[in-house]
Amino acid sequence: MSAVLQNSCEAQLTYLPLTEDDLPQVVEIEQSVYVFPWTFGNFRDSLYSGYNCTGVWCGQHLLGYTIIMPALEEAHLLNIAVDSAWQGQGIGSRVLTDLIERAKTTNCEVIYLEVRPSNIAALRLYERFNFKQLGLRRDYYPAVTGREDAFFLGLNIKTPLLIN
Numbered sequence: 324m325s326a327v328l329q330n331s332c333e334a335q336l337t338y339l340p341l342t343e344d345d346l347p348q349v350v351e352i353e354q355s356v357y358v359f360p361w362t363f364g365n366f367r368d369s370l371y372s373g374y375n376c377t378g379v380w381c382g383q384h385l386l387g388y389t390i391i392m393p394a395l396e397e398a399h400l401l402n403i404a405v406d407s408a409w410q411g412q413g414i415g416s417r418v419l420t421d422l423i424e425r426a427k428t429t430n431c432e433v434i435y436l437e438v439r440p441s442n443i444a445a446l447r448l449y450e451r452f453n454f455k456q457l458g459l460r461r462d463y464y465p466a467v468t469g470r471e472d473a474f475f476l477g478l479n480i481k482t483p484l485l486i487n
Contacts, residue, residue, distance in 0.1 A: 332381030336414075338421050341376040341388060343367060348385040349378070352406045359465045361402060366390070369401070375425075379405075379418050386414055389422050398426050400436040415448050423452070423480055432481050437473035439464055446474070454478045 341349065346366050353360040370376050375391040375398075387405035391398050400422070405414045426434055437460060438445050454476040463473035 332384070332386070335381055336386070336417060337380045338377050338418075338425075339380060341366075341370065341378045343370060345378055345385060346370075349388055352385065352387065352404055353402075355407050356404050356410075358467070374401070377422070377425075379414065379421070387418050389418060391422065391426075393429070393431070396430050396432040398429075398431045398434045400434060403436075410444075415444075416451070419448065419452055423478070427480055432479065434478045434480060436476050437463060438476060439471055440474055441471065449476055449478075452478060 346363055349366055350360070350363050353366075366376070369390050369392075372392075375389070375393060377389050377391075378385050379387045385406070386409045387403070389400065390402040392401055393399075403415070403418065403422075405418065423434065434454075435457075436449070436454070438449060440446070455478070456474050457477045458475040460473040460475055462470035464471040
């Protein structure tokens with residue numbers, strides 16, 4: 324990603340529902356940022372299941388996405404990713420802020436997610452948004468050697484959003 328494109332996109336992000344036509348770009352990002360990526364089929368199934376699948380765009384460039392499974396007053400963040408070329412520039416924070424603001428306009432009261440303990444950048448991001456650890460899911464994720472636990476986090480969005 325060129326520096327010119329990055330600079331021109333900072334204030335021009337749009338959040339749009341993903342379509343099946345977007346999935347090749349989604350899978351490309353997914354494969355570039357995760358050791359154990361979701362498959363095309365996982366994303367397609369999420370679309371067909373009616374999950375909230377949102378892309379963050381700058382023009383025709385997909386920068387990242389979220390996959391959220393709504394359930395009554397809860398939302399479960401199943402997947403969030405930012406293209407590696409855009410990481411470290413605040414895009415993840417902006418995507419998470421958008422996700423929370425959209426959830427507030429619905430019946431949602433709590434957002435849940437799992438995260439690898441080894442994913443320090445994600446843990447710091449969620450901490451800044453006041454997600455709290457609610458539990459530990461043992462052997463949740465595949466790992467290079469065996470399995471890795473997951474921290475189960477939650478955020479009550481009925482309280483004001485505070486970012487440290």
